[in-house]
Amino acid sequence: MIVKNLYDDVIGTDADVDSKQWNSRRLLLAKDGMGFSVHDTLIKEGEDLHLWYKNHLEAVYCIEGEGEIYDKATGITHPIREGTIYALNEHDQHILSANKGVQMRMVCVFNPPVTGRETHDKDGSYNLPE
Numbered sequence: 001m002i003v004k005n006l007y008d009d010v011i012g013t014d015a016d017v018d019s020k021q022w023n024s025r026r027l028l029l030a031k032d033g034m035g036f037s038v039h040d041t042l043i044k045e046g047e048d049l050h051l052w053y054k055n056h057l058e059a060v061y062c063i064e065g066e067g068e069i070y071d072k073a074t075g076i077t078h079p080i081r082e083g084t085i086y087a088l089n090e091h092d093q094h095i096l097s098a099n100k101g102v103q104m105r106m107v108c109v110f111n112p113p114v115t116g117r118e119t120h121d122k123d124g125s126y127n128l129p130e
């Protein structure tokens with residue numbers, strides 16, 4: 001069994017990846033052997049994240065804050081608030097943003113699992129390990 005705590009075991013370690021637009025606290029990673037990774041991620045306010053996970057499926061569950069996701073294929077903008085989940089089951093190209101003055105806190109699950117320190121490439125993807 002694996003038991004970890006965000007505050008005791010993740011924040012401030014290698015599994016805590018900070019960028020201009022988000023702060024991803026990676027609770028479970030590929031090395032944990034689950035077949036998916038689980039992240040507690042903060043989306044910073046005032047940032048438009050252009051994302052396209054070509055190599056991964058991702059489900060994202062909002063537990064704090066408000067924002068929106070724009071689906072580039074349909075042109076539809078979906079509001080996000082606490083309790084909203086979205087699943088990028090078609091490797092959907094999208095733009096994610098938190099509303100002005102708030103950050104969003106999201107639980108993100110990736111399949112295949114993220115291995116550790118991934119950050120987005122120019123297309124908004126994470127590369128697979130070699």
Ligand SMILES: CC(=O)NCC[C@H](N)C(=O)O
Nearest residue numbers: 022024039041060106108
């Ligand atoms: C929701 C989302 O994709 N945010 C970008 C960061 C990423 N999910 C991560 O936690 O690695």
